[in-house]
Amino acid sequence: MVDILIIGGTRFLGRFLTQEGIKRKHEITLFNRGKTNPHLFPDIEKLHGDRDGGLEPLKGRRWDLVIDVCGYVPRIVEQSAKLLKDQAGKYLFVSTMIVYDDLNKIDLKENDRLASMGEDTDEEVTTESYGPLKGDCERVVKRYFPENNLMIRPGVIIGPEDNTDRFTYWVNRIGKGGRFLAPGNPDDPVQVIDVRDLVSWIYDIIEKNGTGAYNATGPDYKLTMGELFEECQEVAGVPAEPVWVDSEFLLEQDVVPWRDIPLWRRGGHHQKGFMRIDSTKAIKEGLTYRPLRESIRDVLDFARSRGDDYEWTAGLDPDKEKEILEKWEKELETVER
Numbered sequence: 001m002v003d004i005l006i007i008g009g010t011r012f013l014g015r016f017l018t019q020e021g022i023k024r025k026h027e028i029t030l031f032n033r034g035k036t037n038p039h040l041f042p043d044i045e046k047l048h049g050d051r052d053g054g055l056e057p058l059k060g061r062r063w064d065l066v067i068d069v070c071g072y073v074p075r076i077v078e079q080s081a082k083l084l085k086d087q088a089g090k091y092l093f094v095s096t097m098i099v100y101d102d103l104n105k106i107d108l109k110e111n112d113r114l115a116s117m118g119e120d121t122d123e124e125v126t127t128e129s130y131g132p133l134k135g136d137c138e139r140v141v142k143r144y145f146p147e148n149n150l151m152i153r154p155g156v157i158i159g160p161e162d163n164t165d166r167f168t169y170w171v172n173r174i175g176k177g178g179r180f181l182a183p184g185n186p187d188d189p190v191q192v193i194d195v196r197d198l199v200s201w202i203y204d205i206i207e208k209n210g211t212g213a214y215n216a217t218g219p220d221y222k223l224t225m226g227e228l229f230e231e232c233q234e235v236a237g238v239p240a241e242p243v244w245v246d247s248e249f250l251l252e253q254d255v256v257p258w259r260d261i262p263l264w265r266r267g268g269h270h271q272k273g274f275m276r277i278d279s280t281k282a283i284k285e286g287l288t289y290r291p292l293r294e295s296i297r298d299v300l301d302f303a304r305s306r307g308d309d310y311e312w313t314a315g316l317d318p319d320k321e322k323e324i325l326e327k328w329e330k331e332l333e334t335v336e337r
Contacts (some may be wrong), residue, residue: 002206003056005088007080008069009050010037012163017067018044024203031058052076062222065206067092073123074136081144091208092140092150095192098131099153099215107278110153110213114138114186125129127258127265133156138213139311148211152202155217155277156263158295160302166262167192167317171296174229175236181321182242182324183250183264186226188276191259193218194295201287214282220278223270225263228292235296245328255316255325262314 008014009030018041021028030041034048047057051070058067058080071077081091101113114135116325123132141149158167173180198216205214226242235239250261257265265274279287316324 001026003029003062003064004065004067004083004206005029005031005061005065005189006067007031007071010040012159012161013157013195013199014069015040015161016159016195017202018068020199022204024207026203028062029061051080053079055079058083058087058220060087060261060268062087065092066090067094069094069142071137072125072130074117074133074140075123077137078140078144081141088145090148090150090153090211091141091145092099092202093138094334095134095138095151095153095213096131096216097153097155097276097277099125099134099138100273101135103131103273105273108273108276108277109278110151110215110281121287126193150205150211151213151314152198153213153215153217153277155191155193155275157195157198158192158299160298162195162299162302163313165312168292168299168303169262170229171232171236171299171314173315174232174240175300175303177236177238177240179241179243179325181261181316181325182225182229183261184225184244186224186229186233186242186244188225190225190228190277191217191219191277192223192228192292192295194290197287197289199212201282201285204286209287210285214285215277215279215289216282217277217279218287219292220279220289223292231293232296232300236300243325243328245324249328249331250324253327255324259314259321260316266314326330 004017004026006014006028008019018028018030022044029045029047031047033050049055065259066084067079068091071093099114101106101115115132116135117129117132122129138151156166162168184260193216229242255261280286
């Protein structure tokens with residue numbers, strides 16, 4: 001049994017980490033603000049506070065391991081790492097696959113150089129700053145836990161209970177059928193990992209007393225956007241037709257990569273190594289993947305359970321999608337003439 005403090009622990013990845021920890025008979029304590037899904041896990045200890053200046057409930061306690069699910073800004077991560085350096089045996093930080101400095105490099109590995117914000121002290125988390133901020137967070141954790149750290153660098157995490165809607169948008173949109181806007185090229189690579197596979201493997205590493213950095217995305221074969229959309233259509237069982245729209249044209253329509261069109265990171269933000277991260281090290285350490293269609297099926301069931309009045313956090317508004325498709329068709333007609 002491992003005595004574990006989870007910072008977060010009630011939303012998506014954190015929620016599944018808590019569930020799996022309980023299932024494996026570990027001693028789990030949660031620290032969060034008590035605002036997200038406070039009804040969950042009534043039988044475990046919950047400490048409430050704010051990780052930015054409100055860590056008093058953690059003082060004087062001892063844990064074997066800290067799992068930091070929601071660290072995005074180095075200044076804030078430093079507060080917990082500094083406080084817990086003498087109160088915890090190990091610090092597991094959930095980072096990201098885009099933490100690397102050179103995302104033009106294909107098959108990035110764990111020892112490649114990390115990005116950094118440098119002298120820029122801006123703490124706003126954006127598409128551009130997310131990776132560098134995570135890189136600086138990792139450096140902070142290593143400063144206080146130089147030997148006893150675990151850096152998990154997942155890709156796009158998918159599965160039921162996902163609050164980001166990055167993958168759920170596509171499953172739901174394709175599940176509605178008809179012609180839908182598909183960004184870029186069907187041969188563009190995509191990497192995703194089911195939250196349940198990721199969490200199960202994380203606990204395997206914990207129980208092996210592992211340390212160091214691990215890329216953790218999937219699947220264990222090359223997957224393209226076109227293949228992903230085909231899988232979604234087959235699982236949904238409805239006719240759906242992708243209309244592939246040029247990336248430059250999308251940018252001209254003021255479409256925001258990742259937010260308006262999830263899994264799409266093009267134009268000035270596009271790098272050849274994006275969605276081509278090497279997870280061989282984690283696979284050798286036992287990371288396995290369920291069939292993609294199983295994840296799609298479960299995500300589709302989850303999406304449909306939320307009702308038509310759900311407000312999506314990512315994805316195109318149907319009217320905006322229709323407008324862009326109409327403009328794209330006119331553009332093609334003009335070119336053909």
